Amino acid sequence: MASDALDNSVTLCRSCDLVIRKRALPTGVRALCPRCHTQLYDTPYCSINGMLALCITAIIFFFPANTYPVLELEFLGSMRTTTVLEGAIAVYQQGYWVVAIAVMTAAVIAPGILLVSILVQIVIIKYGLQHSFLRSVLKQALKLQGLLTQLTMLEIYVISFLVAAFNLADFATVSFGFGTFCFTMLFIMNLFLLREYDLEHMWSFLEQ
């Protein structure tokens, strides 16, 4: 039984090890494990060119999102602004490097590496699948994908702009900067990019 099940018609639930026979799904439907409701697979609608466009747009927004002011505070006539990067540096300078590393990783480093990694994956799939070195780069990138998506917390950072602004409204006049717009756009591009992205489909390019 083991050998005839290996022909891709059967899959295992990764949460509970149940054997599931794969069936064709209508578009937009995702198969759940009948026993534990873990996601199993969905119809791959991953378009490489669409992803490339989204990925490049997101990378363009990435730089202003991190370097332009996201919050502006006016207090007794003087003006203070902060960027996402300065936020992490400020806690680091106070000696709270654990917090600084957590903030940097979740808001700047992981999203940045994630975007570059997806760009590299797409370029290799489009042009470089015949080189063995590039294939191994693609393999490493796909192995890292799960970790990088987990560490990327752009959506939470977007909400934190609002919370911080309301928190400070008590003491001073607070407004949002150009960086807030770019960061929100970066979040939206990233959201659509990851909705289009299908890890199983990306792995299948390596098996050809």
Added chain:
Amino acid sequence: MNSNPNNSTLGKQIGLTCCPTCNKVTCAESACCSRCDTKLTIRDYASLQKSWALLITAAILLIPANLYPITTLTNQGKVTQDTIFSGIAHLVKTDMIPIAIILFTASILVPLLKIIGLTIYLTAISFKLPISKKNLMIGFHIIEWIGRWSMLDLFVISLTVAVVNMGQLLDAKPAPAATAFALVILLTQLAAKVIDTRLLWDRLESKNDSRTNT
């Protein structure tokens, strides 16, 4: 469901296993995944101990995270230190209820629910408690999903510290609980990540799932 070979055949029973990194189905005898070279194990029994260790450390750190101040605020020369709880209580007093609810959920409710939830989950596996597996698994999926929202407070602190920096007039600084809180988030996320959830379905026998396998 009729299309399944049997309603409750496990991969383990027919000599198949699923790669933890790339989800490829492989023969259980092979040592490495043929697609991504990850080491394969049919079940990771050590994952329970690892998860317990991380969870207990996180539970201990939750105490300083809530008792010690998380921010120090200087306003016109007057220094006040806020714990997570007093910060939220202050927001309630100033009528910013929606923000208070968001912060309360992210900083108090989520870490606490996560630690309690994971403790129930791990106890159920380790001591074979008769709790419905389906409910445990639904709880586990919720825990995995909401856990990251605790980061919200750290983001707010970092933005506040950077923008409120005007010497004696108005100044905000992080305080010791911030590090403890960051570690609680990190450790609980790891504790949920390392558990081999397949162990739950192997070990527990509940009424709705007692039909025996072939």
